[in-house]
Amino acid sequence: MNAALLYALAGVVLFAVGVAGLLALPHLLRKILAFNILGSGAFLVLVGLGQRDGVVDPVPQAMVLTGIVVAIAATALALALARHLYERTGRMQLPESRGAEPESRDD
Amino acid sequence: MSSFFDPLPWLVMLPLVWGTIAFMLGAGRGARLAIVAIALQLLLALKLAGQMLEGGARSYAVGGWGAPLGIDLAADGLAAAMMLLTQAVALPLAVYARGYFAARPAGSALFWPITGYLLAALNALFLSADLFNIYVTLELLGLAAVGLVAIAGGKQPLAAAMRYLLATLLGSGAYLLGVALIYGAYGSVSLEVLHPLVAAEAPLAVMLAAVLMLLGLLLKTALFPFHFWLPPAHGGAPAPVSALLSALVVKASFYLVVRLWLELFAPLATPAAAQLIGLLGAAAILWGSWHALTQTRLKMLVAYSTVAQIGYLFLLFPLATPETAASAFQGGVMQAMAHGLAKAAMFAAAGSMIVATGRDDISHLGGVGVQLPLTLFTFGMAGVTLMGLPPSAGFSAKWLLLMAAVESGQWWWVMLMIGGGLLSAAYVFKVLRRAFLPVAEGDHVTPVPRVLEWSAFALALAAVVLGLYGEPLLQLLMVGRMA
Numbered sequence: 001m002n003a004a005l006l007y008a009l010a011g012v013v014l015f016a017v018g019v020a021g022l023l024a025l026p027h028l029l030r031k032i033l034a035f036n037i038l039g040s041g042a043f044l045v046l047v048g049l050g051q052r053d054g055v056v057d058p059v060p061q062a063m064v065l066t067g068i069v070v071a072i073a074a075t076a077l078a079l080a081l082a083r084h085l086y087e088r089t090g091r092m093q094l095p096e097s098r099g100a101e102p103e104s105r106d107d
Numbered sequence: 108m109s110s111f112f113d114p115l116p117w118l119v120m121l122p123l124v125w126g127t128i129a130f131m132l133g134a135g136r137g138a139r140l141a142i143v144a145i146a147l148q149l150l151l152a153l154k155l156a157g158q159m160l161e162g163g164a165r166s167y168a169v170g171g172w173g174a175p176l177g178i179d180l181a182a183d184g185l186a187a188a189m190m191l192l193t194q195a196v197a198l199p200l201a202v203y204a205r206g207y208f209a210a211r212p213a214g215s216a217l218f219w220p221i222t223g224y225l226l227a228a229l230n231a232l233f234l235s236a237d238l239f240n241i242y243v244t245l246e247l248l249g250l251a252a253v254g255l256v257a258i259a260g261g262k263q264p265l266a267a268a269m270r271y272l273l274a275t276l277l278g279s280g281a282y283l284l285g286v287a288l289i290y291g292a293y294g295s296v297s298l299e300v301l302h303p304l305v306a307a308e309a310p311l312a313v314m315l316a317a318v319l320m321l322l323g324l325l326l327k328t329a330l331f332p333f334h335f336w337l338p339p340a341h342g343g344a345p346a347p348v349s350a351l352l353s354a355l356v357v358k359a360s361f362y363l364v365v366r367l368w369l370e371l372f373a374p375l376a377t378p379a380a381a382q383l384i385g386l387l388g389a390a391a392i393l394w395g396s397w398h399a400l401t402q403t404r405l406k407m408l409v410a411y412s413t414v415a416q417i418g419y420l421f422l423l424f425p426l427a428t429p430e431t432a433a434s435a436f437q438g439g440v441m442q443a444m445a446h447g448l449a450k451a452a453m454f455a456a457a458g459s460m461i462v463a464t465g466r467d468d469i470s471h472l473g474g475v476g477v478q479l480p481l482t483l484f485t486f487g488m489a490g491v492t493l494m495g496l497p498p499s500a501g502f503s504a505k506w507l508l509l510m511a512a513v514e515s516g517q518w519w520w521v522m523l524m525i526g527g528g529l530l531s532a533a534y535v536f537k538v539l540r541r542a543f544l545p546v547a548e549g550d551h552v553t554p555v556p557r558v559l560e561w562s563a564f565a566l567a568l569a570a571v572v573l574g575l576y577g578e579p580l581l582q583l584l585m586v587g588r589m590a
Contacts, residue, residue, distance in 0.1 A: 008291065015284055022277055028269070035276050042283040049291025059175055060290060063239050067283065070246045074276055077250055081257060081269045088262045095266050 007048025014041030028082040028092045032075060039071045114151040114158075115167040115180045118190060118230040121148055126223020134216035138205040141219050145201050148226070149194040156187045156583055164587030166236065174237065174297055181236035181299075184586030185440065189233045189362050191580075192444050195569060196354045196451045197226055203455050203562035204347035210462050210556065214259035214345045221258070225251035225351065232359050238286045238296040241363060242279060249275035249327070252356045255348045256340045267339035274326055274336040278360075281323030288316035298371060306374045317372045324367070327360035330384075330421060331391035334414045338398075342410035346458020349406060353413045354451035358443050361420050368424060369436065376424075385425035389523050391418030396530035400537065404467045405457045408534060409450070416446045416493060419527065422508055422520055431511035436588075437581050438507030441573075444580070445500035448570035449492035455563035456486040459555045460542070469538060474546030478553075481560040483542050488567040490535030492574075494528045500573035 018038025022031055043064045050060030086092055125144040129137025159165060159182065166181040173179065182190075201222070208215035228251055232244035253275065257268035290296055292313050293304045305313065329337040337357070341349045368376055395415025402408040423439025459482045460475050461467045476483050488499075495505035505524055512520040546552055573580065 004291075011287070012284075015280070018280070019277065022273060031273060035273070035280070038277070038280045039283070042280060042287055045284060046287035046290060049287065057294070060287075063290075063296075066239075066243060070243060074246065074250060074272075077253060078269070078272055078276075081253075081265060081272060084257075084260075085262075085265045085269055088265065094270055095263075 004048050004051055008045045011041045011044030011046075011048055014038070014044060017041070026093050028078075028085070028094070032078045032082065035078070036071060036075060039067065043067055113167060114155040115165060115182060115234060116169060118148060118151050118155070119180070119227055119234065121151070122223045122225075122227035122230065124223075126220045126227065129223055130217075130220035135208065135212070135218075137219040138201070138208075141223065142198070142201045142205065144223075145194060145198045145226070148230075149191075149198055152187070152190045152194045155182060156191055159184060159187050159586050160579070160583055175295070178240055179236040179297070180231075180234040182234055184584045184588065185362070185365070186233040187586070188440060188444070188580060188583055189358065190230055192358070192447050193226065193229050193233070193355055196447050196566065197222075197351070199562040199565045199569075200347055200350050200354075200451055200455065203350075203458075203559055206556045206558040206562070207345070207347050207458055207462070210559075211345070214348070217254065217258050218345075218347070221251050221254045222351065225255065225356070229355060229359055233362065236298055238289060238298065238301070240296075242283050242286055245279050245282065245327070245360070245363075248356060248359055249279060252352055255351065256344045258348070259343070259345055261343075263339070264343045267336075267343045271336045271340040274333075278323040278326035281319045281326070285316035285318075285320035285323070288312045288319070292316070298366075301371060305371055309375055314375060317367070317375050320367060321364065321372075324360045324364045325387075328357050328364065328417060328420075329414060330387055330417055331394050331414065332387070334391065334395070334417070337414055338407055338410040341413060342404065342407040346406070346454055346461065349410070350451040350454035350458075353410065353454060354447040357413070357417060358447055361417070361443060364421075365423065365436075365439065369427065369432075378425075378428075381425040381427070384421050385520065388418040388421030389520075391415060391421070392523065392527040392530070396527065396534060399534040400530070403469055405460060405469050405472070405538065406454070406467055408469065408538065409453050409457050412453070412493065412531070412534060413446075413450060415527065415531070416442075416450065419505075419508075419524070420446075422512075422524070425517065426508060426511040426515060426520060428511075428515040431515045433585070434507045434514070435511040437584055438504050438511060440584055441500060441507060441577065441581070442504035444573060445492050445504050445570055448566050448573065449489040449499070449501065452485055452489040452563050452566035452570065453493075455559070455566060456482045456489065459559045459563060460486075462555050462559065463552050464550065465553075469541055471547060471550050472538065472541040473544040473550060474552040475542040477545075479555060479560065481564055482555070483539070485560070485564045485567045486542075487535070487539055488564075488571065490531070490539070492567070492570040494531045494535065495524070496528075498574045499571050500577060501570070503574050503577050 021034025050057040164183040228247035235241045253272040326333040399411035426435035492499035492501035495501040
């Protein structure tokens with residue numbers, strides 16, 4: 001097993017851990033952290049597979065840099081939403097309701 | 108041709124610029140600027156479509172750098188058509204939103220800047236020529252859309268926005284992992300470079316990548332059973348936001364599914380996979396229509412109707428057999444256009460009814476038919492498009508899809524489409540029936556500003572006009588088809 005494959009497999013494992021956390025953990029902060037783990041997994045696959053015969057390919061590095069910026073923006077938005085939700089409900093969890101029930105008044 | 112006035116980069120730049128200016132102007136400002144700028148964008152999209160009908164597909168190297176160092180923008184007929192739809196829906200909606208927020212200011216503070224960014228993300232997504240740029244624009248689009256859902260600020264909209272955000276992040280995460288695997292296999296993300304490579308040889312990792320990217324996009328398109336986030340997000344937001352999201356945002360990820368399935372991953376797509384995705388579409392039609400019928404809130408009814416109509420879009424894939432590829436493709440995209448215009452009109456009309464009656468409740472719609480005849484007519488006309496009755500664009504779309512189904516001998520999809528049309532009729536008439544009743548005791552229906560009625564009507568009218576004069580659009584769609 002070469003190094004590239006090892007990185008890629010580790011990335012896939014991280015991604016799977018992130019998906020499991022995002023789906024299974026109820027606490028919003030944990031969900032947001034799980035999203036970051038999931039993203040890091042994908043980045044690791046991108047950088048890991050992006051080296052051929054030990055020569056580093058700069059293009060995936062640039063992509064991951066862009067991806068990190070996107071992930072930070074998404075995390076910031078998620079944290080802001082979670083905080084507002086906490087202020088209004090006193091809980092760091094999504095309410096149980098699903099689409100079928102009346103969700104809100106218009107305003 | 109890369110003159111200064113090339114429409115390609117300006118279609119991305121303009122909304123970014125006016126969105127930023129609107130942000131700097133302060134809360135709730137920038138409506139007039141937005142309307143003028145979107146009108147300009149519509150002209151640019153028309154110019155681009157005209158150029159392409161004569162000169163074929165277009166591309167543009169941003170800053171003159173060229174891929175892989177810089178970013179290339181590319182437009183074929185499909186991209187140009189989606190951009191036309193985007194600007195054509197956004198313009199009447201911007202006029203509508205200005206009037207709507209004057210009547211109901213809740214959530215107006217950040218509407219204009221976020222809408223600018225949303226339109227920039229949409230146009231950039233349609234113009235993307237590589238898989239990674241698509242990822243970035245998908246994320247931008249998702250973040251802007253979540254922002255729009257959250258602007259109303261109540262407990263339920265915030266929860267809906269949070270759920271939507273988590274769903275959309277999971278979707279783009281899966282998509283990104285797919286991109287990483289593709290880059291690992293081929294060392295490129297350019298659609299043009301990858302196309303022959305995938306056709307030549309596709310290792311297992313690419314198969315996995317295709318499945319991951321597709322699942323991520325289906326989650327973002329809210330195809331059944333991934334639709335759970337859509338009704339609260341679309342039904343809970345202010346009406347102009349619901350209209351933008353239902354008409355345009357879900358179409359962007361659908362556009363990518365079409366692009367990947369019919370072009371990049373066409374060599375990997377099996378008939379069984381196509382039937383499976385068609386089945387999910389069928390389930391979406393039945394499930395969405397049924398839930399639309401059982402809703403008591405008007406906007407939730409329209410939101411569940413979106414779940415159902417998304418199902419029709421995915422009938423494209425089982426119907427696109429080698430002999431019927433062209434008509435299935437044209438029918439599927441025409442359905443996306445028809446639904447975009449009609450659903451924007453329907454949400455806008457629903458918003459006017461809510462402004463007039465002061466509440467979002469179907470059982471209190473009595474009197475709307477007398478007080479807001481034009482709005483009710485708009486709702487009905489949009490309903491005609493959703494049912495797929497002539498002369499609307501919904502009819503053209505379903506006709507093309509029906510032809511493809513008959514020609515490829517798949518009669519079960521014919522039955523589904525006819526049955527689905529009846530179900531749409533049922534939930535549209537549920538609203539119309541209530542609205543024609545007299546005002547109930549204790550209720551009051553106040554008139555709404557005329558601009559709300561007419562801008563919604565323009566959208567519904569556009570869906571009918573597209574049905575009558577759809578020929579140039581179908582021609583445009585075939586410009587630069589790869590597969």
